[in-house]
Amino acid sequence: MISSNWIAFRTIIFKETVRILRIWTQTLLPSAITSVLYFIIFGKIIGDRVGSMVGIGYIEFIAPGLILMAVITNSYGNVSSSFFSSKFQRNVEEMLVSPASEHVIILGYAAGGILRGSIVGLIVTVISMIFTKLQVFDLLIIVSMVLLTAMLFSLAGLVNALLASKFDDIGIIPTFILTPLNYLGGIFFSISMLPEFWQKVAALNPVLYMVNTFRYGFLGVSDTSITFSFVFLGLVVLALYLLSMKLFISGKGMRN
Amino acid sequence: MNALSIQNLSKQYTNGHVALDNVSLQVKEGDFFGLLGPNGAGKSTLIGILTSIVRKTSGNVSVFDKNIDVDFPAARSLLGVVPQEFNFNLFEKVWQVLVFQAGYYGVNRKTALGKVEELLSRLGLHEQRNSSVRMLSGGMKRRLMIARALIHSPRLLILDEPTAGVDVELRHLTWKFVDEINKNGVTIILTTHYLEEAENLCKNIAIIDNGKIIENTSTKNLLRQLDNQTIELELSTRLKTPPVLNDFSIELSDTTTLKIQCSRKADINSLFTMLSKKKIKVIGMLNRSARLEELFVKITGKG
Ligand SMILES: Nc1ncnc2c1ncn2[C@@H]1O[C@H](COP(=O)(O)OP(=O)(O)OP(=O)(O)O)[C@@H](O)[C@H]1O
Ligand SMILES: [Mg+2]
Numbered sequence: 001m002i003s004s005n006w007i008a009f010r011t012i013i014f015k016e017t018v019r020i021l022r023i024w025t026q027t028l029l030p031s032a033i034t035s036v037l038y039f040i041i042f043g044k045i046i047g048d049r050v051g052s053m054v055g056i057g058y059i060e061f062i063a064p065g066l067i068l069m070a071v072i073t074n075s076y077g078n079v080s081s082s083f084f085s086s087k088f089q090r091n092v093e094e095m096l097v098s099p100a101s102e103h104v105i106i107l108g109y110a111a112g113g114i115l116r117g118s119i120v121g122l123i124v125t126v127i128s129m130i131f132t133k134l135q136v137f138d139l140l141i142i143v144s145m146v147l148l149t150a151m152l153f154s155l156a157g158l159v160n161a162l163l164a165s166k167f168d169d170i171g172i173i174p175t176f177i178l179t180p181l182n183y184l185g186g187i188f189f190s191i192s193m194l195p196e197f198w199q200k201v202a203a204l205n206p207v208l209y210m211v212n213t214f215r216y217g218f219l220g221v222s223d224t225s226i227t228f229s230f231v232f233l234g235l236v237v238l239a240l241y242l243l244s245m246k247l248f249i250s251g252k253g254m255r256n
Numbered sequence: 257m258n259a260l261s262i263q264n265l266s267k268q269y270t271n272g273h274v275a276l277d278n279v280s281l282q283v284k285e286g287d288f289f290g291l292l293g294p295n296g297a298g299k300s301t302l303i304g305i306l307t308s309i310v311r312k313t314s315g316n317v318s319v320f321d322k323n324i325d326v327d328f329p330a331a332r333s334l335l336g337v338v339p340q341e342f343n344f345n346l347f348e349k350v351w352q353v354l355v356f357q358a359g360y361y362g363v364n365r366k367t368a369l370g371k372v373e374e375l376l377s378r379l380g381l382h383e384q385r386n387s388s389v390r391m392l393s394g395g396m397k398r399r400l401m402i403a404r405a406l407i408h409s410p411r412l413l414i415l416d417e418p419t420a421g422v423d424v425e426l427r428h429l430t431w432k433f434v435d436e437i438n439k440n441g442v443t444i445i446l447t448t449h450y451l452e453e454a455e456n457l458c459k460n461i462a463i464i465d466n467g468k469i470i471e472n473t474s475t476k477n478l479l480r481q482l483d484n485q486t487i488e489l490e491l492s493t494r495l496k497t498p499p500v501l502n503d504f505s506i507e508l509s510d511t512t513t514l515k516i517q518c519s520r521k522a523d524i525n526s527l528f529t530m531l532s533k534k535k536i537k538v539i540g541m542l543n544r545s546a547r548l549e550e551l552f553v554k555i556t557g558k559g
Contacts (some may be wrong), residue, residue: 004329004362016350020311090343094353094404095305097337098360099329256269256310 008100012108019217020179027078027116028123031070038066038155039131041195042188043163050203056219064215065152065187068149072207075150076178079109079157080170084172087161089251096255102175106158106241113154113170113198134218140228143215148233151211155240162247181207191223194200257320257444259285259412260306265315267301267467268283275301277467279315283445283460285411290437290458290475291447294556299447300340300469303416307337319412334362336402336410340417340447346390350381350400353389354407361408368407375403390424399430405439413437419453423536431457451552455479465556482520482551489514489531492539501530515544 043059053061086092185207209229216222260283267276304310322331358368376382379399463471498508503519
């Protein structure tokens with residue numbers, strides 16, 4: 001059974017890869033374009049006036065956050081739209097009738113999201129290197145934070161898709177939750193600049209920990225504790241995994 | 257061994273509708289089993305439960321003695337299903353649909369690719385191998401669903417109206433194909449509204465109506481219950497009124513066609529003798545008994 005679950009897992013990843021490449025103008029291109037705009041407008045035009053942030057050139061300061069934002073939106077978007085459309089077209093039944101376990105399906109889709117998040121993250125990293133010199137302080141932290149972030153938002157995207165009953169439902173969360181979390185997650189500023197009360201509010205935002213830890217991997221500076229970030233994000237991943245498992249078993253919108 | 261064993265199966269949908277009411281049914285290994293019934297009888301609900309797409313309210317189901325709740329990976333591997341409605345990812349290519357489906361069942365890629373070639377050729381879809389599903393015609397999609405159901409070599413194949421909307425030629429091709437599959441040892445359960453199809457293919461038939469099995473017997477037995485037949489005669493003589501003969505109810509469909517109803521035991525010779533006497537020349541004869549159809553109407557009270 002282990003080997004057939006392994007084949008099923010690989011199949012889902014392969015299927016997701018085919019999808020990502022088939023519609024690359026929707027999956028890979030948009031973040032590349034927006035990141036170029038961010039680097040030009042915030043990095044160059046505005047950044048030149050801002051000067052430095054916590055002693056670091058502004059464009060260097062925002063580069064890690066922009067990379068991670070691409071990872072976040074793409075891993076989330078991949079799973080929410082791919083899984084929801086398989087629910088909508090009912091081809092999710094191809095998996096439901098098979099012996100593949102719920103774990104395999106959840107992990108397969110999460111891996112698909114991680115894959116797209118990582119590819120786009122890499123594309124944006126390459127773009128950022130045109131605009132600034134990225135130094136690497138701790139590669140292990142960089143890579144593990146990308147994977148953890150992508151995993152977390154892939155699972156969040158899956159939860160969204162499992163709950164959604166129409167296409168609008170998978171557009172709402174990115175607009176009303178994901179974008180604010182990203183913008184308030186310390187991509188463009190250091191939270192030490194915020195008034196004390198807002199610093200406390202910001203501390204509840206998981207994106208803050210991701211961005212700061214990820215930035216630490218490049219620059220060696222962070223507003224938050226690295227260990228705490230990994231533990232906290234690990235717990236969020238676990239919670240989202242259990243939630244998606246629960247929703248999957250309930251079978252809403254999939255099994256009558 | 258039973259390929260399928262259903263005990264006291266009931267299904268009440270969340271809106272309160274009872275689609276299956278205490279159904280028990282056995283299908284023997286190697287059988288070609290027809291599940292017939294009018295629209296809304298509960299056929300697809302029953303099939304949905306077997307494939308886990310529909311959740312049962314109560315009862316027990318085993319596929320080759322594997323309980324679908326307890327030993328679900330084994331039970332699901334033994335089962336292949338062609339659903340009534342298309343449920344493809346329309347953007348995938350034909351070969352991808354099959355290889356992905358094989359993968360979910362744990363079939364490795366190499367084995368799957370071999371099977372893809374075989375099934376696509378046998379089902380006349382080889383030219384469409386690299387087309388995306390949305391480019392296929394309805395009939396091609398139906399055949400692709402059959403290929404998809406067989407990609408992991410199941411021992412029980414369930415076909416929910418596999419020939420709906422399929423033209424005559426293709427329907428015959430499908431019949432021939434599933435018949436071969438059955439001869440190779442795969443047990444088949446088929447639902448259809450074409451009674452001719454059930455009559456030709458099925459060894460045993462169950463009729464379901466309002467969520468209850470109301471008949472479950474061999475096709476032969478079922479047809480034996482029929483005592484009437486309809487014969488159509490084509491004439492070269494034009495008639496204005498139909499001839500009259502005891503034991504035969506004769507109608508004139510048009511001036512040169514007679515529609516005759518009689519018992520299966522009636523003496524047809526006497527019919528011809530009478531027609532000869534009246535100098536009515538017969539040039540063609542058809543047995544018009546849609547046999548199963550008549551029976552169906554009789555049993556379910558629906559036409
Ligand atoms: N999801 C659902 N919720 C509520 N009722 C349902 C649902 N699906 C089916 N039904 C009802 O259950 C009954 C059986 O439906 P089912 O699809 O099993 O019939 P069927 O025998 O397959 O009919 P057909 O020949 O038209 O395909 C019908 O009355 C139908 O309206
Ligand atoms: Mg049906």
